Amino acid sequence: MKVIIIGGGLVGSLSAVFFGQRGHEVELYEYRQDPRNTALSTGRSINLALSARGRTALRAVGLEKIVLDNAVPMRGRMIHDPRGNTSPIIYDPVYNNCIYSVGRKHLNEVLLDASDKLPNVRLNFGKKLVGVNPATGVVTLKTKEGSVEDVTGDLIVGADGAYSTVRRDLMKANPINFSQTYIDHAYLELSIPAHNNHKMVPNHLHIWPRGQFMMIALPNQDDSWTVTLFMPLTCFQSLTATSDVLGFFATHFQDAIPLIGRDNLVNTYMSNRPSNLVSIKCSKYHSGSKLIIIGDAAHAMVPFYGQGMNAGFEDCSILDDLLHNHKYSTAEALEAFSRSRNPDAEAICDLAMYNYTEMRDLVNKKTFLFRKATDNFFYRMFCSKWVPLYQSVTFTNMNYRRCLDNKRWQDSVIKKIVLITLVLMVTTFLVMLGVYFSRHTASHDDGQCLAQ
Amino acid sequence: MKVIIIGGGLVGSLSAVFFGQRGHEVELYEYRQDPRNTALSTGRSINLALSARGRTALRAVGLEKIVLDNAVPMRGRMIHDPRGNTSPIIYDPVYNNCIYSVGRKHLNEVLLDASDKLPNVRLNFGKKLVGVNPATGVVTLKTKEGSVEDVTGDLIVGADGAYSTVRRDLMKANPINFSQTYIDHAYLELSIPAHNNHKMVPNHLHIWPRGQFMMIALPNQDDSWTVTLFMPLTCFQSLTATSDVLGFFATHFQDAIPLIGRDNLVNTYMSNRPSNLVSIKCSKYHSGSKLIIIGDAAHAMVPFYGQGMNAGFEDCSILDDLLHNHKYSTAEALEAFSRSRNPDAEAICDLAMYNYTEMRDLVNKKTFLFRKATDNFFYRMFCSKWVPLYQSVTFTNMNYRRCLDNKRWQDSVIKKIVLITLVLMVTTFLVMLGVYFSRHTASHDDGQCLAQ
Numbered sequence: 001m002k003v004i005i006i007g008g009g010l011v012g013s014l015s016a017v018f019f020g021q022r023g024h025e026v027e028l029y030e031y032r033q034d035p036r037n038t039a040l041s042t043g044r045s046i047n048l049a050l051s052a053r054g055r056t057a058l059r060a061v062g063l064e065k066i067v068l069d070n071a072v073p074m075r076g077r078m079i080h081d082p083r084g085n086t087s088p089i090i091y092d093p094v095y096n097n098c099i100y101s102v103g104r105k106h107l108n109e110v111l112l113d114a115s116d117k118l119p120n121v122r123l124n125f126g127k128k129l130v131g132v133n134p135a136t137g138v139v140t141l142k143t144k145e146g147s148v149e150d151v152t153g154d155l156i157v158g159a160d161g162a163y164s165t166v167r168r169d170l171m172k173a174n175p176i177n178f179s180q181t182y183i184d185h186a187y188l189e190l191s192i193p194a195h196n197n198h199k200m201v202p203n204h205l206h207i208w209p210r211g212q213f214m215m216i217a218l219p220n221q222d223d224s225w226t227v228t229l230f231m232p233l234t235c236f237q238s239l240t241a242t243s244d245v246l247g248f249f250a251t252h253f254q255d256a257i258p259l260i261g262r263d264n265l266v267n268t269y270m271s272n273r274p275s276n277l278v279s280i281k282c283s284k285y286h287s288g289s290k291l292i293i294i295g296d297a298a299h300a301m302v303p304f305y306g307q308g309m310n311a312g313f314e315d316c317s318i319l320d321d322l323l324h325n326h327k328y329s330t331a332e333a334l335e336a337f338s339r340s341r342n343p344d345a346e347a348i349c350d351l352a353m354y355n356y357t358e359m360r361d362l363v364n365k366k367t368f369l370f371r372k373a374t375d376n377f378f379y380r381m382f383c384s385k386w387v388p389l390y391q392s393v394t395f396t397n398m399n400y401r402r403c404l405d406n407k408r409w410q411d412s413v414i415k416k417i418v419l420i421t422l423v424l425m426v427t428t429f430l431v432m433l434g435v436y437f438s439r440h441t442a443s444h445d446d447g448q449c450l451a452q
Numbered sequence: 453m454k455v456i457i458i459g460g461g462l463v464g465s466l467s468a469v470f471f472g473q474r475g476h477e478v479e480l481y482e483y484r485q486d487p488r489n490t491a492l493s494t495g496r497s498i499n500l501a502l503s504a505r506g507r508t509a510l511r512a513v514g515l516e517k518i519v520l521d522n523a524v525p526m527r528g529r530m531i532h533d534p535r536g537n538t539s540p541i542i543y544d545p546v547y548n549n550c551i552y553s554v555g556r557k558h559l560n561e562v563l564l565d566a567s568d569k570l571p572n573v574r575l576n577f578g579k580k581l582v583g584v585n586p587a588t589g590v591v592t593l594k595t596k597e598g599s600v601e602d603v604t605g606d607l608i609v610g611a612d613g614a615y616s617t618v619r620r621d622l623m624k625a626n627p628i629n630f631s632q633t634y635i636d637h638a639y640l641e642l643s644i645p646a647h648n649n650h651k652m653v654p655n656h657l658h659i660w661p662r663g664q665f666m667m668i669a670l671p672n673q674d675d676s677w678t679v680t681l682f683m684p685l686t687c688f689q690s691l692t693a694t695s696d697v698l699g700f701f702a703t704h705f706q707d708a709i710p711l712i713g714r715d716n717l718v719n720t721y722m723s724n725r726p727s728n729l730v731s732i733k734c735s736k737y738h739s740g741s742k743l744i745i746i747g748d749a750a751h752a753m754v755p756f757y758g759q760g761m762n763a764g765f766e767d768c769s770i771l772d773d774l775l776h777n778h779k780y781s782t783a784e785a786l787e788a789f790s791r792s793r794n795p796d797a798e799a800i801c802d803l804a805m806y807n808y809t810e811m812r813d814l815v816n817k818k819t820f821l822f823r824k825a826t827d828n829f830f831y832r833m834f835c836s837k838w839v840p841l842y843q844s845v846t847f848t849n850m851n852y853r854r855c856l857d858n859k860r861w862q863d864s865v866i867k868k869i870v871l872i873t874l875v876l877m878v879t880t881f882l883v884m885l886g887v888y889f890s891r892h893t894a895s896h897d898d899g900q901c902l903a904q
Contacts, residue, residue, distance in 0.1 A: 163624075168620075172615075175634040175728045175730070176632075176634070177631075177632065177633050177634055178630075178631065178632050179629075179630065179631035179632075180628075180629065180630050180631075181629050182627040182628070182629055276627045278627070
C-alpha cells in the first residue's frame with residue numbers, strides 16, 4: 001500500500017514510522033524545511049507533557065526509551081500563591097506515575113530520524129499541499145519555487161495541524177459537522193534561564209493560578225524552564241508599556257520576576273505577540289477508503305490537559321490497530337476509526353476546555369481540594385476500581401469518553417455518600433434529641449411526683 | 453467608493469442594487485453564467501417565501517411592487533392529515549398579513565435587471581473567485597478558460613453562499629468562531645403540475661406533518677406547486693425501488709399521489725438525489741475596513757422558518773443604513789454590522805432549526821395548538837403589545853434576537869398565568885370543601901343534639 005502523509009510535525013512523523021515499520025511505501029510531505037537542519041521555529045510551544053497514551057504509541061514503534069531518556073519527569077503540580085509560597089499536588093499518589101516534559105524539536109527529530117532509517121519511507125520537505133482529491137487519492141503539491149506536481153496514494157493521511165488543508169478538502173467532499181472555537185485567552189512564552197533556576201523545585205509542573213489568568217512552567221533538559229503566561233487577550237492588550245508589565249508581574253507573579261529576570265521578561269514580552277488558542281471538532285475523520293485526518297487536523301484542543309500530542313499519538317496507534325485488524329481493508333478501518341474515535345476526541349476537547357478553569361481557578365478553592373482528597377482516598381482504597389479523572393486521562397489508555405463517564409459515575413457516588421452521611425447525621429441528632437427530651441421530661445415528671 | 457460584490461445570487465444582486473443606487477462604482481462577479489440567458493439551475497429550491505424583512509429591503513430600492521406582482525400570497529398553513537383531511541392555520545389572524553411565494557429565478561432576474569440598468573454597476577458572469585486579500589482588498593478571479601485577473605476594491609462584499617470562499621479567506625485572516633451543522637434530514641423536490649391542482653386550496657403553504665418527516669408545497673405563478681419532501685437521509689436511502697416509494701406515499705401521503713401523479717412522482721424521485729441541509733454560524737462577518745460577508749455566507753440556515761432569503765435581504769438594508777450612518781467610514785460600519793447582526797443571525801439560525809420540529813411534529817400536538825390559541829387570544833386582545841414569535845419573525849422587522857427574548861418573556865407570562873389559575877382553582881376547591889364539611893359536621897352535630 002502506498003501511503004501519503006501530509007505534515008511532518010510530531011503526529012505526521014510518528015505516523016510515518018508506524019506505516020514504515022508495517023512495510024508500506026510511505027511518502028511524507030512537509031511544507032517547512034527539515035527541522036533537523038534549522039533553528040527552533042517560533043509560534044509553537046517549546047515543550048510538551050508526554051503521558052501514558054503518547055508513551056504507549058512510542059513504545060509500539062520502539063521509541064519510548066530514547067524519548068524518555070531525554071525527557072524531564074514531573075511528579076506533580078507545584079502551586080505558587082501570590083506571596084510566593086509553594087505547595088505541591090502530586091499527580092498520582094498511588095502508583096507515583098509521572099508526566100514527562102519533552103522538547104518539541106528534539107522529539108520531532110527523533111521521529112524523523114526513525115522514519116528516515118526505514119528504506120521504504122521518503123521524507124519530502126519544502127513541499128506545500130495545494131489540494132487532495134479524496135475519491136482518486138491524487139495529491140497536488142507545490143514547491144517553494146512554484147513548480148506543481150501530482151502524486152497518487154492508496155491512503156492519504158492528513159496530519160497537517162489545526163488549519164489542515166486536507167480537512168478542508170475532506171469537508172468539501174463530505175457533509176461533516178465542524179466547529180472551531182477560539183477562547184478569549186491567549187498565551188505568550190517566557191523563560192527561566194538555567195543559571196536562574198535554583199528556586200524552582202525540580203520535577204514539577206509549576207503553576208501560578210490567579211483566577212482569571214495563570215502562568216505555568218515546564219522544565220527543559222538543559223535546566224532552563226519554559227514559562228507560559230495564559231490570560232485574556234484584553235489583558236495582554238492593556239499591558240503596553242514596560243512599567244505596566246513589571247507592575248502586573250509585581251502584583252501577581254512577584255516570585256517569578258527574579259527567576260525570569262527583569263530584562264528577559266520585558267524584552268520577551270515586548271518583542272512577541274500573544275498567540276490564540278483554538279479548539280476544533282469535526283464529526284468525521286475520513287472520506288471513503290482513501291483519506292483520513294489525524295492529530296490536530298481532526299481534533300485540535302486547548303493545551304490545558306496536556307493531551308493534544310498524546311491524543312494525536314494515540315490516533316496513530318489506534319489507526320495502526322484498526323488497519324491491521326481489518327486486514328488493510330481501508331474503507332472499513334477508516335470508517336471504524338471515525339466512528340470510535342470521534343466521541344473520544346470530542347470528550348478530550350471538552351475536558352481540555354474545562355481544565356483551564358481548574359488550573360487557573362479551582363486549584364485555589366476548598367471544594368476542589370476536598371474533592372481531590374476524597375478522590376485520592378478512594379483511589380488509595382480501591383486503586384483500579386476508582387481511578388480519578390486526571391489519572392484515567394493521563395496515566396491510562398482508557399477511552400477518553402469512558403474517562404468522562406467514569407467521572408460522572410464517581411460524582412454520583414460521592415453525592416450519594418454525602419447525602420447518606422447527612423441523613424445519618426440528622427437521624428442520629430434527632431434520636432439523641434428524643435432521648436434527651438424523654439429523660440428531661442421523665443426527670444421533670446419525677447419531680448412532679450415528688451412534689452405531689 | 454469601488455465595491456466588489458462576490459456572488460450574483462439573490463443577496464449579491466440586491467446588494468449591487470443598493471450600492472449602485474447610492475452612486476458607488478460596483479463590480480459584481482458570479483461564477484455561473486447569467487441566469488437570464490439560461491434554464492433553471494438545479495440543486496437550489498425553486499420557490500421561496502418572501503416576508504416583511506425581505507419586503508422592507510426591496511421597498512428601499514423600489515422593487516417591492518414588481519416582486520409582489522409576480523408572487524402568490526399565502527395566508528396560512530394548510531395541514532393535511534394522513535387520511536387526506538385538511539385544516540387551515542392562519543398566519544396572522546389579527547392583521548391578515550401574508551407571506552409570498554416567489555420564484556427564485558424570476559426574483560434573481562428582477563434584481564439583476566435592476567442593477568444592470570444602473571450605469572455605475574457592472575455584472576461579470578463566468579468568473580470564479582480564487583481568493584481575496586482582506587488587508588489590501590485585492591480579489592483574484594479566474595475565467596472558465598483559465599485566465600486569472602486581479603481587481604482591487606475599497607470594499608469587498610462576499611455574498612457567495614453557504615460554502616463561501618470569501619468567508620474562507622476572512623477566517624484565515626481573523627480568529628473567528630465558526631460552526632457548520634448538517635441535520636440528519638435531507639430534502640427532495642417534487643411538483644404538482646398546474647393541470648392537477650384542483651384539490652389544492654390556493655393561497656396556503658400546504659404541510660403534511662408526519663412526526664419524523666414532512667412534505668410541504670408552495671404555489672407557483674403558473675398554478676403549479678413545488679413540493680418538498682423532508683426526511684432523514686436514512687429513510688431516503690431505504691426507499692430504493694419504485695414499489696417502496698409508492699408504498700411509502702400510499703401510507704403517509706395518500707392524498708398527494710393523484711396530485712403529483714404516479715409517474716411524475718416515481719420519475720422525479722428516482723432521477724434525483726436528496727440534498728443536504730446545513731446551518732452555519734460565524735462569530736464575525738468582517739475584516740478591517742475592506743471585507744464583509746452577508747447572506748448565507750455569513751449565516752446559512754435550515755429552511756424551516758422561511759427566513760434565509762429574508763435575513764440575507766435584511767443584511768443588505770442594514771449594511772446600507774450603517775454605511776450611511778457612519779458616513780462611509782467602512783471600518784466603523786463593518787464593525788457595527790458584525791457586532792449588531794451576529795446575535796440576530798444566530799437567533800434565526802436556532803429558530804429555523806427549532807421550527808422543523810414544530811412543522812413536522814408539533815402542529816399535530818394538543819399542547820402546541822393550545823399555546824397557539826393562547827398566543828392568538830392575547831394577540832387579538834393586545835395587538836402590538838403581544839406579538840407571537842412567528843408573527844414577530846415573519847411580519848415585523850424586530851431584531852431576531854428580540855423576537856426570541858420576547859417569546860421567552862411570553863412563555864414566562866403564560867406559565868405564571870397557568871400557575872395562578874391553578875392556585876386559584878385549588879384554593880377555591882379547598883374553601884368549598886371546608887364549607888361542605890363544616891355544614892356536614894354542623895348537621896351531624898344537630899342530629900347528635902336531637903338524639904341526646
